[in-house]
Amino acid sequence: MKKSILAVILLTFVKVTFAQYDPKALEILDAMSKKYKSIPAFEANISYTLTNETEKINEEFKGKITVKGDKYKLVLPEQEVINNGATLWTYLPEAKEVNIDNYDPNSDDLNPSKFYEIYKKGFKYLFLEEKTEGGVLCEVVDLVPEKKDAQYFKVRMNIAKKDKSIQSWTMFDKGGNKYKYSITKFTPSPSVSDGMFTFDPKKYPGVEVIDLR
Template sequence: MKNLKMNAFLLAVLFVFLGGSAFAQGDKKSSAILEAMSNKYQKIKSFKAAFTYLPEGGKPLKGEATVKGTKFRLKMAGQEIFNDGKLMATYIKETNEVNLQDFDPTAGGDLDPTRIYSAYKKGFKYAFLKEKKEGAKVLEVVELTSTNKSSQVDKVQIEVNKADKSINSWKIFQKNGQEVLYKVDQFQPDVTVADTYFTFNAKQYPGVEVVDLR
């Protein structure tokens, strides 16, 4: 379940920061907001994001994601996922164990970050909901609703800063009734990161148990 939550985050973050071409049909106001937001972010080649993850009824958790093209590394809830585009390694700190498996971009369905463009291009419509204030910020709220019956996601509500079109937060409503809020705490665009950063190195984790699932 933790891996599912992690992939849900990656889906959301890649969508809102990079997925301008993936928008489906919607009203003019929501379309203008999403296009402006997308134009701001779509030239970003890599990024590092710190975020707060808040499941409904649960305690807030902190996380961090670094993304470069199809490669990503994600830290959250005692786990760390390394993906170099070919091999995915999931490290569990509590047990000092890492699971290795071939990265299959088709396995995650709508929750796979490498399929975000096609997933949203085919299955969502959107609408402007409202403006709201958060401190000195004015936020524009847009809701994306799934039209794909097989999707695990029912809808996503995105809050966009009206002044600079940056992402403030997004909330994922899953069809099983679960709700998850992600809030951006810090965002660094175009970070310099070596490809080796996305590959798990057992030498850096003394005594780690390697479980090869390939």
């Protein structure tokens, strides 16, 4: 009896260990990544939800992201984040200020312009199940950071089984917060200029520029 219990424990341990780099999850993620890498630029309308059951938090916002290569512009109700691949601007309309910093790609695991590639470095991955979301059959994959001190302990991705497009992703932090981003509209290959990914203070009279570089 003791031997059979020990065997079950060992078998469970082996399954969990190898599931950390699940080949089925990798196949899904690679197909998803290939899809987005083939698109030179895209725009997406995003629904953003923050929930915390313990703190009774349930907030929802809508935003828009435009991506072109390594560049992106993320517009949310209370801020705009602009990145041209070298410089990062965070504009706060209510405060009438913009913070400028150098962009370090190595310190930004969750860069919104590279959300389809984050699994390739510093993450374990596991296929969970197939689940219908918004009428779309999705393959659910969990990404778990290899670093124990990472800001988020898990990222859950819902990827459409048919065309490998991302329907949503949810980030879980250690404080019990869940940040869910759902793509409500996707426009591939829009016409966007590089100037869109630079913040020009002259266009915002009265804005305070805080240069942190």
